[in-house]
Amino acid sequence: MTSQTLAAAVDVDTLKKAVSGTIDSWEDRLRQVSRIIHDNPELAFEERLAAETLASIAEEAGFAVERSAYGMETCFEAVRGSGDFTVVICAEYDALPEIGHACGHNIIATAALGTGLALGEVADELGLRVVLLGTPAEEHGGGKALLLEAGAWEQATVSMMVHGAAGNEDFSCAITHSQAVDRFAVTFNGRAAHAAAAPHKAINAGDAATISQIAIGLLRQQLPDGVRLNAFVEHGGDVTNVIPARTVVSAEVRAHDLETLEDIKERMLNCFAGGALASGCTWEVAPTEPRYENLVQNTLLAEAWDRNLKALGRTIVEVSGLGGGSTDMGNVSHAVPSIHPMISVLGASGVPHTIEFATDAGSPAGEQAALDGALGMAWTTIDMVTNPETREALLALQAARRPGATRSPALG
Structure with a gap:
């Protein structure tokens, strides 16, 4: 028909x-x-x-x-x-x-x-x-x-x-x-050491997470209206007397279109790269779930x-x-x-x-x-x-x- x-x-x-x-x-x-x-x-x-x-x-x-x-x-x-x-x-x-x-x-x-x-x-x-x-x-x-x-x-x-x-x-x-949203996790790897007896031997993955979050907070001032960046420390150590060798930060970026999302995500990842560089850690990023498109x-x-x-x-x-x-x-x-x-x-x-x-x-x-x-x-x-x-x-x-x-x- x-x-x-x-x-x-x-x-x-x-x-x-x-x-x-x-x-x-x-x-x-x-x-x-x-x-x-x-x-x-x-x-x-x-x-x-x-x-x-x-x-x-x-x-x-x-x-x-x-x-x-x-x-x-x-x-x-x-x-x-x-x-x-x-x-x-x-x-x-x-x-x-x-x-x-x-x-x-x-x-x-x-x-x-x-x-x-x-x-x-x-x-x-x-x-x-x-x-x-x-x-x-x-x-x-x-x-x-x-x-x-x-x-x-x-x-x-x-x-x-x-x-x-x-x-x-x-x-x-x-x-x-x-909005489109991209969710991912960043893992920092450093070196553990006793926090009192040998802190100079450590590479502090907690510092990498902290520096990154501060950088993200500063980045927000330069973002277009409607863009959202969110992050929290999912794992930041186990006990107070051991400087953490590994931290994990879960994060997301939202924007009204995919082009903007890609641009802002790159800038957000640079904040994590800065945290790794400043602390001496290595870092890696992986998606935590599929991207939601606008x-x-x-x-x-x-x-x-x-x-x-x-x-x-x-x-x-x-x-x-x-x-x-x-x-x-x-x-x-x-x-x-x-x-x-x-x-x-x-x-x-x-x-x-x-x-x-x-x-x-x-x-x-x-x-x-x-x-x-x-x-x-x-x-x-x-x-x-x-x-x-x-x-x-x-x-x-x-x-x-x-x-x-x-x-x-x-x-x-």
Whole structure:
């Protein structure tokens, strides 16, 4: 079926009412899923209950489900439909240490499931291939970067997810962004000696760490707005009477684009080199997890999302959101046309990564945000596939990708 034939054969309003009806029919189960995931927080790569909960429901709804997909235990891939237009809907479900779902990944997972259930019912009618992808380890670990390397988006035409936020209005997706972040560890090696009897025999790796941190602090004055440097001493010695032969500093650099990040990271590494030179230590650097790239919102998808949220009666504000955080969905957005909008838990007062927001994420308002997010993504997908020009443009981008183009190495 060509795009023009498809457009002539479907009524968009009827389709949107149909997917809305599907989400309504699953509402009680979806709210239950949000509560199950919220009340049983699981850390990165340990999200067994969340992954199985989502996979089992997708299977019940007629999806072909592969558990432990792409060699990752808590990843699953659920597929329904065999059309030429593949939408990959990302379900995050990892929690934060100590404060549980303070980033609202129960909302993300539930919204993704709802979207998949809704689109699955109309997939054949729309020439769609719907992929619900469970993506572990967003908070730390770079699950999507690892899945990209494994080929999870090789057949994708577009990809999307929605993230919870606080407030009474929603940020416009078209101008919502995130920072790139590069995390690494620097190890200094010197020579131990008794701190009182023979300090002159030592090469103090603790000094190297201290000098480096002072240099980083001074560097911050010369940085562009929005750039962030953070570091802490992960290991700095064992006892007071032995000058440490080895210290480890964990560090990260964030910037709004990859070019700036590369430049600032080089300058930050020079601070570590200076610490090593001044103290007489040797030093080495290694990544601690995959780099998270900055988020690139696809204009066609983002504008459709904003229109559909307004159609749901929600208020869109034209100000930038999610400016200081980072997400591995940024990596996906560099590989395929994607969106990562925010949806507010209406009335929430806490901000993400706080106990207050963890409470809000588990509230009825959090459940409603997931339902609205599911419908917004489903309607946005319908807009993309029923508009002949948009569909052809997105399929042309997919066709132009060389095989393996999405499989970027997770660690560079």
